[in-house]
Amino acid sequence: MNMLSLIVFLPLVVAAVVAAVPAIRPAAARWIWVIVSAVELILIGIVWAGYENPGPNRLAFDEQIPWIPGVNSSYHIGVDGLSLPLLAMTAVVFLAAAIYALTNSQRARAHSALFLFLEGVSLGVFISADLIVFFVFFDLSIVGMYFVIAGWGHGNAARSALRFFLYTFLGSLALLLGFIGLYVFSDPHTFDILELVAAAPLKGNPVAGGLVLAAIVVGLAVKTPTVPFHTWLPPAHTDAPATGSAVLAGVLLKMGTYGFVRIAMPILPDAWRSWAWVIIIVGIISVLYGAFVALAQTNLKRMIAYTSVNHMGYIVLALGAVGLVIDDSAQARSVAVTGAVVQMVSHGLITAALFLLAGVMQSRAGTYDMGSYGGLAAPAPRYAALFAIASFASLGLPGLSGFIAEFQIFAGSIAVAPITAIALLGILITAALFLRALQRVFTGPTHGHSTGFSDLNGRELWSIGPLLALSLLIGVVPQTFLYVIEPASAALVTLVGR
Template structure:
């Protein structure tokens, strides 16, 4: 079933390229139908998922030999962490594809690249083979490069090039680290389950530190962590809104997910030794991202920098979970919070970037000073932006609060002073989102926006679905937490 979730959008992408003389509307409907298949399959997997204490760490495992001489195979499987992030990604891809985008008379190629990117993104989260993981990880750069470069605006080609070169450099560091980890396991293997069990490089201080550095550098670029984040703002500003939603909501999660799946799980002793420096870097990212976001006049740049801030929360949770200090209960809380943060951030920031698409499609303008008073003519847009903004700043009753509360409660058990400093980021985030709402929707409205169109049905449905999930997780997080806890408890107990 997991293999189908990857292959269906991949085959759909190739089918769209050879679809003769299809209208843009027909192409969009086909793409929506194909994108719905992985979500349906993952919901079935979710319904069958065993969250019991005696459940296998990875479920729905499928293995097909690929390169037997290297021990490489098509290995896919899922635990609670991968299932939660994969399901969120499938929802977000469906919403982004359903969004009425400007395809520049190249609808088939636009939706084909989206489906291709969905296939390889799900592959990253479901792969149980390190080399297969790396292949999917690299291919995600290709899909995003073309979506930004061909359908972006202003300086999109240059932004796409910077994104690709910067993140590809990180992926090369990951490749070297993968080779070092696999070769250090005794007999060569790329099976993630074997590597988790063997814990290679334990006791090899210099070698294990260099391998960990390679992973942190590569995944830190993807996350992005300060100071490896400079590719992010131009990529977001010049990308179409739905593409930015996927970039922030799905691709950034590959960085934090990679940290959990590989060095955290396979190098637990080395990770624990360097957890504090990673936590300090995470707190710097939290504060830097929020402060720089507060200073942005450009709506999209402001939201882009909040991703640096929010992914800092997730990495802080991972660092606290990997620390030697603290209790098992605190580490479990921190790691669960980090995963919930990835899910919540994907839905919330995905919604925020779809909202920015409304501004660009209506007015071709991201400068917040150009707007004001839009609540008078666009009440539905105002309500959607308000819910997304309050969720992002961590208001109780919404998904962001569930994640951040667990992260900081868990971090207090390991690094109380880091948690205390990191809390300042929430205060700054609240200020920047409240200021954004004030400047866009309240106060005096310039006369030229008197005919600013409110959300249409085709925009309201995908955006409303994302925000409904944000509210549902905030009000009743039990179903999500049960799935995630089944995996995080196993990882914490094994340390």
């Protein structure tokens, strides 16, 4: 079996066993999730160690098996510099969630099985090289997250889960319509992503290309989410369990932006260039809207949710700028793509940590209301320190991964479209909202729910600490990370400029 197939199907098989065997005790089920997630991270580490740049429009660890021959769809998988970092980030976030959930006592066997299923299908999205395989894993992730929110959430969890499912499932139908459009216009008809990239089937057909791109972009924008498709996100995060929010923000949102770089941009280069300014404007609006609305929140978890709209807006902005093909701009556009991929990984690590930290508040005091706390740094110094590091990473402080991502996004975008500098305001607002949250919750005399608030225990430290340590590592030694991404970014810029 190909190593990538093992990485995808190991958690799926274990999930089926955990779900089907009632004799597995709750404690054993929780540890099974931790062990499998750790093995997944080791396997991906082996893949990373053996990875060599496969070249333009090629994949490393490539495997292709006929699946639905009537429509020329195959089980085709592989990785390159755009997908391998996201594969590693997914394994890290799921391992952190597994460690965090070690004390979960609510239907632990079903909980562990569901998250193992979600881990397998999430990894499947990032290795897919066939549109139908991509769509199957993409859709199954929606089903898995629906049950996580509905089954283990709090507040209006059932309503938020249904809203999440309806929005994202409708988006996936638009995505499927776009995939069918690519199949119809390809000659020979195929769903294979590499073949479609090579053929660029709608090149020279601006009307059909624009319609197919619109369907794909809408489907991916709902999952990202960008304004105005973001309204499902804040309630879903607010009512989801901490582990659910960490996985939703850290992993599932990246499926949308990954779809842009893997499918929309290289297969539909003409249409992407034609609609580049629209995509840039949507990105700028998402950046500013997400930051301003986050600034107005008093609920910590809703505030973090809106910063996700802001941070994903940076990615959309950068990818839109790649479509502005101007003479001698290839290097700048390549930097923008690299920044976008680093932002996907950085946001995954940092926001997963922030949501797990918010979950500590819920478990200790039962509320996310920032006004209910004060002076929390005195009884919980470790909690305050990690929250401060996560906040500074999120606002892009130098030395942390957020700075590496945002610096490259703006260096590349402003070089080809100076007006994108408007989005720099989003960084300023993000800094203001996190500093205000730190001041309200952690400084001053201890009062409210801060009184008697117990500090982070070992399990919580081992869950959240490594996420922030990786953000620090990327911020201090970025070249160990960028050498994988940069060749793939340059290849994507070449494909978009054809």
